[in-house]
Amino acid sequence: MxxxxxxxxxxxxxxxxxxATKLEPRATRDRHPAVTSRTAPSPKLxxxxxxxxxxxxxxxTIAIGEREVKLTNLGKVFWPELGLTKRDLLQxxxxxxxxxxPHLHDRAMxxxxxxxxxxxxxxxxxxxxxARPAWIETCAIEHASGSVIDFPMVQxxxxxxxxxxxxxxxxxxxxxRCDDVDRPDYLHFDLxxxxxxxxxxxxxxxxxxxxxxxxxxxxxxxKTTGSRGIHVYVxxxxxxxxxxxxxxxxxLSIELARRHPxxxxxxxxxxxxxxxxxxxxxxxxxxxxxxxxxxSVRPTPRASVSTPVTWDEVARGISIDDFRLxxxxxxxxxxxxxxxxxxxxxxxxxxxxxxx
Numbered sequence: 573m574x575x576x577x578x579x580x581x582x583x584x585x586x587x588x589x590x591x592a593t594k595l596e597p598r599a600t601r602d603r604h605p606a607v608t609s610r611t612a613p614s615p616k617l618x619x620x621x622x623x624x625x626x627x628x629x630x631x632x633t634i635a636i637g638e639r640e641v642k643l644t645n646l647g648k649v650f651w652p653e654l655g656l657t658k659r660d661l662l663q664x665x666x667x668x669x670x671x672x673x674p675h676l677h678d679r680a681m682x683x684x685x686x687x688x689x690x691x692x693x694x695x696x697x698x699x700x701x702x703a704r705p706a707w708i709e710t711c712a713i714e715h716a717s718g719s720v721i722d723f724p725m726v727q728x729x730x731x732x733x734x735x736x737x738x739x740x741x742x743x744x745x746x747x748x749r750c751d752d753v754d755r756p757d758y759l760h761f762d763l764x765x766x767x768x769x770x771x772x773x774x775x776x777x778x779x780x781x782x783x784x785x786x787x788x789x790x791x792x793x794x795k796t797t798g799s800r801g802i803h804v805y806v807x808x809x810x811x812x813x814x815x816x817x818x819x820x821x822x823x824l825s826i827e828l829a830r831r832h833p834x835x836x837x838x839x840x841x842x843x844x845x846x847x848x849x850x851x852x853x854x855x856x857x858x859x860x861x862x863x864x865x866x867x868s869v870r871p872t873p874r875a876s877v878s879t880p881v882t883w884d885e886v887a888r889g890i891s892i893d894d895f896r897l898x899x900x901x902x903x904x905x906x907x908x909x910x911x912x913x914x915x916x917x918x919x920x921x922x923x924x925x926x927x928x
Contacts, residue, residue, distance in 0.1 A: 656875055671908075675866050744868075797870075797878055799872060
């Protein structure tokens with residue numbers, strides 16, 4: 573498999589490529605043990621079948637194999653200006669589920685619930701509600717405080733619809749899988765605009781990050797956040813802890829800001845960030861943090877979607893609203909899952925061997 577290269581330092585390469593950082597795996601079970609509940613195998617739709625959610629009913633029970641999911645308030649308007657309802661949101665997720673579900677599998681889900689639609693108030697909910705179907709799988713994670721939280725895991729279409737029916741417009745899963753919640757299998761960079769920065773500057777920063785990661789021999793994949801920025805993910809070999817992954821991304825982010833002081837910042841304090849810059853937010857790699865998942869609909873005026881994009885598209889120029897609830901299913905059917913490589917066994921970066 574392609575491996576991350578050791579430093580072949582050139583004068584214009586970031587310092588991050590010029591010294592070695594050993595990322596030795598450490599035992600983590602004594603810090604954040606996690607236990608997965610398991611149920612019977614998930615029922616699947618027949619190949620080529622499409623789940624159609626009725627348009628003429630406000631409440632309906634959908635049968636998926638032997639499982640039944642009750643969907644409620646389907647006519648409730650979630651985007652008044654677009655005329656999009658809760659039913660439209662559920663149908664979108666059903667339509668993209670084939671590509672989405674593998675990216676969520678075996679990962680704890682933090683629920684962000686919008687009971688009154690995209691423009692309404694929201695609240696976070698970590699613990700799976702007690703009143704839930706028996707087949708909802710959970711990931712019980714022990715936190716530093718000693719408390720154990722049973723997060724739901726979205727393992728199949730039935731659970732996906734159950735979760736969205738709770739008013740979850742976007743989906744926010746953990747980076748690490750439940751069998752070891754301290755060791756993620758990807759790292760990421762969250763590119764956000766500071767006040768005064770345009771989306772064109774976000775794209776410029778994303779291309780610089782892309783070139784830097786390529787120079788390090790690190791495969792990298794971009795998606796729109798669906799909100800204001802770009803996410804760049806790197807598949808890694810599991811081993812380093814979440815804290816070590818955070819440390820790696822911090823080092824690289826700070827060096828990018830040093831080399832591009834007129835464009836990029838990695839300043840943590842919001843009040844100290846220079847206006848018009850692009851923030852490389854490495855802190856989103858911290859333990860327990862989440863980002864909106866791939867193919868997540870966002871509560872924006874146009875119902876934009878966090879969508880995988882090619883680097884050629886980034887170079888040509890894109891906008892957040894190019895990718896929406898109403899057109900992403902067709903894009904996915906045409907192009908397939910551009911982020912399938914993020915799930916593949918190789919190539920993946922072994923951070924214990926890379927220079928950083």
